[in-house]
Amino acid sequence: MQVTFIGLGVMGYPMAGHLANAGHEVTVFNRTTSKAEHWLQAYSGKMAATPAIAARGAEVVFVCVGNDDDVLAVIDGDNGVLKGIAAGALLVDHTTASAILAQELHAKCKAQSVSFLDAPVSGGQAGAVNGQLTIMVGGDKSDFERAEPVMDCYAKASKYIGEAGSGQLTKMVNQICIAGIVQGLSEGLHFAKRANLDTAAVIDAISKGAAQSWQMENRWQTMVNNEFEFGFAVEWMRKDLKIALDEAGRNGASLELTQLVDNYYAEVQELGGNRWDTSSLIARLEKS
């Protein structure tokens, strides 16, 4: 298929690469041109000067940028995707953004006979590199069925959730759950250290039981070692938690722990941890 990928960041670069490796004809756009040039040295495809030009002739256009404002800029800006995309084409947004934006873009695209799916991902950089992402999708089901075989290039699972915005709302649930889990794990490890326990033995014992989690399996060792210069950055997590907290303000959900953990992440930022992995919540406990 003729596909376009906008945003060759940590996630987008390998995702676009999987599309090229699967034999699709890929056109890429990246705001910083050097990243697109670099991508073209690793994969076969073309690069375009603007999102509008990149979208011309594409059957599917994928976007993976930073936040709501960035999505608006590349999709609805002066040289945005909507200025170039053909009627009948499909636009898939993999950015973690708000559900309101997804609903607005779904309506705006529909007026132009373009299909829109909100399709945020989970699985991190490793998931993108290994083609093992989980994708949660909102929009029209028939559009999901068109997109799924293409997204399979970089996903281990894609799940249709419901109407426009449902993918983003599901990602919010994901981030709410992670916030509480990481704080609980931080306190557990902090306690184990203060109790002078052998943390490796503790994790060996409890990681097979009810306390087990992805964070425990993949992060306990680096948390104990105070190593945080990798992974999913605190600033991105705070962006995601703000989206969830704003949505809770609208739907009336009580997110007491999420609010608390967001405040804790603000403290981690004050410690210099803006770009640290989210597991750095333990750093504010260990500093005292």
Ligand SMILES: NC(=O)c1ccc[n+]([C@@H]2O[C@H](COP(=O)([O-])OP(=O)(O)OC[C@H]3O[C@@H](n4cnc5c(N)ncnc54)[C@H](OP(=O)(O)O)[C@@H]3O)[C@@H](O)[C@H]2O)c1
């Ligand atoms: N990293 C993860 O582990 C992870 C996991 C799940 C979900 N996500 C989500 O996936 C999205 C992308 O994350 P990432 O880690 O790939 O971010 P990233 O490495 O910072 O890349 C962001 C990309 O968006 C582009 N961009 C940002 N603002 C733009 C604008 N206004 N106009 C045009 N291009 C713009 C950047 O272009 P430049 O190169 O020019 O800066 C870059 O290509 C985010 O919404 C993030 O929350 C990330």
